[in-house]
Amino acid sequence: LEYTIHRWLFHLRPPPNWPFLIRLHFALHGQHHKSPMDPLRLVFPPLPASVFGILFFTACMSLFPQGAALSVFA
Numbered sequence: 001l002e003y004t005i006h007r008w009l010f011h012l013r014p015p016p017n018w019p020f021l022i023r024l025h026f027a028l029h030g031q032h033h034k035s036p037m038d039p040l041r042l043v044f045p046p047l048p049a050s051v052f053g054i055l056f057f058t059a060c061m062s063l064f065p066q067g068a069a070l071s072v073f074a
Helices: 004-008 019-034 048-064 066-073
Strands: none
Touching: 048 066
16 A cells, blocks of 8 residues: 555646646655665655544555455554
């Protein structure tokens, strides 16, 4: 799941006429490719990661029975 999100979501190219999206994309993901070995840089900052986690958890709980949802989420 992590690879799929990384490959198909984070590698989308923002529209060239949206400077805000270009900056946001770089801040959330581009820096990871600019300095991949920086030990002080988190690959995915906690706040956006939490938002994605909550959305994914909610989707799992909505689509599957509780036991299966918790397994898929884990």
